[in-house]
Each structure stands twice: as structure tokens, then as C-alpha cells.
Amino acid sequence: MDLLHDDPKKLFFKYLLPSISATLVTSIYVLADTIMIGKGVGQDGLAVLNFILPLFTLFFGTGLLLGVGGAVLMSVANGSGDKKLANTYFTHAALSGAILAILFTVLGLVFLEPIGYMLGCTSVNIGLFTSYAQYLVGFCPVFLFSSLLQAFVRNDGAPKRAMVAVISGGVTNIILDYIFIFILGMGMAGGAIATVIGSVTSVTLLLTHFMSKQNTMKLLKGKIQVNIIGRILHSGLPSFLIEVASGIVILLFNLQLLKYVGEVGVVVYSIMANSAIVAMSLFNGVSQGAQPIMATNYGADQSERVVSVRRLGSITVVIIGIVLFLSGFLFPDIVVQIFIEPTTEVLDMARGAIRIYFAALIMMSLNIFYSTYFQSVLKPKLSLIICLLRGIIICTILVFLLPLLIGVTGIWLVMPITELITAIIAMMMVRSAKNSI
Structure with missing residues (x-):
């Protein structure tokens, strides 16, 4: 053409x-997950899943912040022939992602119930919230690096690998949702475990890129450069805001609806x-x-x-x-x-x-x-x-x-x-x- x-x-x-x-691929996975919890757990489970969505957007949005921000700069550097600078951006994005993922995990697990109440839960449904959120927060690094690595692998000339990783993780999630929720009767926890395994599948497939001949990315040793992190954050901020904005809207709607x-x-x-x-x-x-x-x-x-x-x-x-x-x-x-x-x-x-x-x-x-x-x-x-x-x-x-x-x-x-x-x-x-x- x-x-x-x-x-x-x-x-x-x-x-x-x-x-x-x-x-449509990604939306269908989200839709299937929601439908299975709605049908398998009931309307209480559907409401709690809506309380949990802001956490999803935070983890995924942070991955986009560092992934899209770093990957765009990496591509520009590669285009100018500066391979070292390109890998510097990748290294700083990956390191920042690891630090933030650990921070989110620790704080999330320590303050899990207070976070649930802040997002709109009550004493009636806080148990449903924690049964799902403990897995989501505990495996925060997987969710964050899923979106971070997608951006870098795609920009490193392997869009098909990134697509296959996402599709494979989504299909795994849907199949396990049905098994865990309907066959094994694991409820909200089953939905959460299925989501975790699906994301682990995606990240595992994305990591295979680093063993391929097509890979140009590698981690570099050296001091952390604040100005490099600043450039990554500036570059990725629009993607982060767009993703997190949806979580903010969901939170505000939930709180107002609970009130009225x-x-x-x-x-x-x-x-x-x-x-x-x-x-x-x-x-x-x-x-x-x-x-x-x-x-x-x-x-x-x-x-x-x-x-x-x-x-x-x-x-x-x-x-x-x-x-x-x-x-x-x-x-x-x-x-x-x-x-x-x-x-x-x-x-x-x-x-x-x-x-x-x-x-x-x-x-x-x-x-x-x-x-x-x-x-x-x-x-x-x-x-x-x-x-x-x-x-x-x-x-x-x-x-x-x-x-x-x-x-x-x-x-x-x-x-x-x-x-x-x-x-x-x-x-x-x-x-x-x-x-x-």
C-alpha cells in the first residue's frame, strides 16, 4: 500500500x-473477567471489582509512564545511532519500575484494608475486596512490568511478540477465570489468581525477547542519573495521565453513588x-x-x-x-x-x-x-x-x-x-x- x-x-x-x-482484544478480556465475576460471584462481586479498578489503573499507568516514556526516548536515541544512550533510558526505566513496584507492594499489603475503605468498601464487602486485592497488590511488579515491557519490546522492533504476549495472557486469564470461579468455586480470589497467572504469562513471553537475536536492549551498570529519569517521566506523562484519569473518574463516581x-x-x-x-x-x-x-x-x-x-x-x-x-x-x-x-x-x-x-x-x-x-x-x-x-x-x-x-x-x-x-x-x-x- x-x-x-x-x-x-x-x-x-x-x-x-x-x-x-x-x-478489541484487550477490552474483550476485561469484559469477560467482569462478566464471569458478575455471574459467578454476583452483584456484590461486581461492585467490589469496580472499587478495585483504580488500583489496576495505577499499576498499569505507572508501567506506561516509564514504558512509553522510556521507549520513545530509546527509539529516538537508536535513530541517532547512540546505542549507549538508548540502553541508558531502558536501564533507568526498568530500575525505576522495580523500585516503584516494590514500594506499591509493601505499602499496599500493609494498608490493604484502609485502602479498601478509602476506595468505597464497607464492613460488609471488605472481605471480598481483600480476597482479590491481596493478589493484585502482592503481584504488583508483574502488572507494572507487563505494560512497561510491552512498550519497550514493541519499540525494539518486535510488535508481533508484544501482541502475542498480550493475547496469550488474556486467553489464559479467561480460561482460568472460568475454571477457578465456576468449576472450583474460588470466587473473587479465583478471579484474582487467574488475572495474576495471565499477566505472568504475558511478562514471561515478553522476556523471551531478550534471548532473541532481534533484541538490542541491555541493562547498563553505573550511577542513577536524575536528569534521565526526568526525561522519561516528561515523555511518558500523557500516557500516565490518560490511564490514571479513568481510575480517578471511577473512584469519584463510586464515592458519589455510595453517598446518594x-x-x-x-x-x-x-x-x-x-x-x-x-x-x-x-x-x-x-x-x-x-x-x-x-x-x-x-x-x-x-x-x-x-x-x-x-x-x-x-x-x-x-x-x-x-x-x-x-x-x-x-x-x-x-x-x-x-x-x-x-x-x-x-x-x-x-x-x-x-x-x-x-x-x-x-x-x-x-x-x-x-x-x-x-x-x-x-x-x-x-x-x-x-x-x-x-x-x-x-x-x-x-x-x-x-x-x-x-x-x-x-x-x-x-x-x-x-x-x-x-x-x-x-x-x-x-x-x-x-x-x-
Whole structure:
């Protein structure tokens, strides 16, 4: 395929299906894990899993902070021919990751129950929390290095190995989830152990890269250089913020829902949040399919082709968003029953909540696509603005303000309003930036 001369429309649709398939992989694993706990443990287990998610995002986000930040700098150094500097970045990222993973593990195990209560647990469900979280925290290094090594192995010229590692770990997780939860009746602990073994599988496969001829990375001896760590953190900060922002949003929603409607609200929200993960993977798939075409043509100063692909991508994601919204609006009961066997109370609340919340998916589609678009045309600051607006700033304000004004309905309205405001700002930025393409 000639990205600079082939028809942009044909190029876009050639990239579309493979890209969406790839991004769906991770979301399907998360979804399967959630469904099995919801069906095998019940709605209490589903609520507790939602309390645990911020810890996942912290560990995974820290791996991205050091992995993406260090791997990008490593690639730049390799491109300039400075192999020693490249390995210096890898060494400092790996060492920093090990130190932080040990720190998280020690603090997490010592203060496990207080952390659970801080995240929204009560004396009724703290046992479910600790039965899962003790394995998550105890094996924090595995989760952190899973995301860290993925970035480095991918940037060291082995994207297929990174993909196989992720897929293998996910499949292992799903199979063991079913065995441990349904066959052996191990409950939350079984789900946690399955997740740990799946991540160990991924890390083990990633480590095989260091025994291959393709590997160029090695650990160097020497003093820790603070300026090198600073560069890595600066480079990886956007990836970290995007990942951790989702954990912050989940935490704030959980706390507000517990305050206004109790645990049943958390159960309903966990259903919607996990549905949104699938939606985001579809939007990311379209975005990542369009990204190499837009970036290559931007570099060649082919602005008309960039705009053509941007329009195709934005139309595609909006169509997907509308279809998803209509699915939730017309069939909210089916959405709920995918995850749990609902009580009448859960079902009554979920019907209205899902119909409101799923409206956010239409505008979310544009926000995710435009964020990738700005990265493609070398405007990362504008991309970061979109991520921070929708991920932290607007929703944090609204999740405290709207419930005071209109009660629990205000909580369900937070994401639709957040995505709408962000989309308006994003479209204004696209319009103002088009002359500089």
C-alpha cells in the first residue's frame, strides 16, 4: 500500500478492520473477567471489582509512564545511532519500575484494608475486596512490568511478540477465570489468581525477547542519573495521565453513588463503565487505523489527504457511537443481563441510567478520534487538552455539582455533558488548527 498516492478512502478501509480487531482484544478480556465475576460471584462481586479498578489503573499507568516514556526516548536515541544512550533510558526505566513496584507492594499489603475503605468498601464487602486485592497488590511488579515491557519490546522492533504476549495472557486469564470461579468455586480470589497467572504469562513471553537475536536492549551498570529519569517521566506523562484519569473518574463516581444511592448505584455504574470500555476500543480502533495514513501524509505536506481521512474517520466513529447509543437506549435490560442476574432494584435503576449514560458515546467517539488526529499532525498538546478535559477536569467538577442540583440523575448526566462540552472544544480546535496543516 502506498500511503501517499493510493486512494485515501480505500486505504482507510484496508486499515479499519485489522485495527479495530486489535483494539478489541484487550477490552474483550476485561469484559469477560467482569462478566464471569458478575455471574459467578454476583452483584456484590461486581461492585467490589469496580472499587478495585483504580488500583489496576495505577499499576498499569505507572508501567506506561516509564514504558512509553522510556521507549520513545530509546527509539529516538537508536535513530541517532547512540546505542549507549538508548540502553541508558531502558536501564533507568526498568530500575525505576522495580523500585516503584516494590514500594506499591509493601505499602499496599500493609494498608490493604484502609485502602479498601478509602476506595468505597464497607464492613460488609471488605472481605471480598481483600480476597482479590491481596493478589493484585502482592503481584504488583508483574502488572507494572507487563505494560512497561510491552512498550519497550514493541519499540525494539518486535510488535508481533508484544501482541502475542498480550493475547496469550488474556486467553489464559479467561480460561482460568472460568475454571477457578465456576468449576472450583474460588470466587473473587479465583478471579484474582487467574488475572495474576495471565499477566505472568504475558511478562514471561515478553522476556523471551531478550534471548532473541532481534533484541538490542541491555541493562547498563553505573550511577542513577536524575536528569534521565526526568526525561522519561516528561515523555511518558500523557500516557500516565490518560490511564490514571479513568481510575480517578471511577473512584469519584463510586464515592458519589455510595453517598446518594448506596451500593446498588455502584453495581449499575460498573455495568455502564465496562460497556464503555468496549465502545472506546471501537473508537480507538478507527482512530489507530486512520493514524498512520494521516501522519504519513502530514509529513509529506499532503494536507488534502489528511483532511479526507480525518473526515472519513470522524463520520465512521459517529456512526458507531449512534449504533451503540441506540442499542443501550432500546435494550437496556439486555445490557444489564449480560453482566449479572439483576434484582428488580438494579434493573429499575439501570434502565434510566443506561439510556442517559449511553448518549455520551456519540460525542465520546469524536473526542477519542480528534485526540488521535492531533497526535498524528504533531500537536500533542491539543491531544492532551482533550484527554484532560474529558478525563479529569470537566467530569470532576460535574460529578460533585450536578448531584447537588438534581440528585442521582445528575451523576448519570455527568459523562454525556462532559463529552459534549469536550467535543465542542475539540471541534473548535480542529477548525482553528486546520490552516496550519
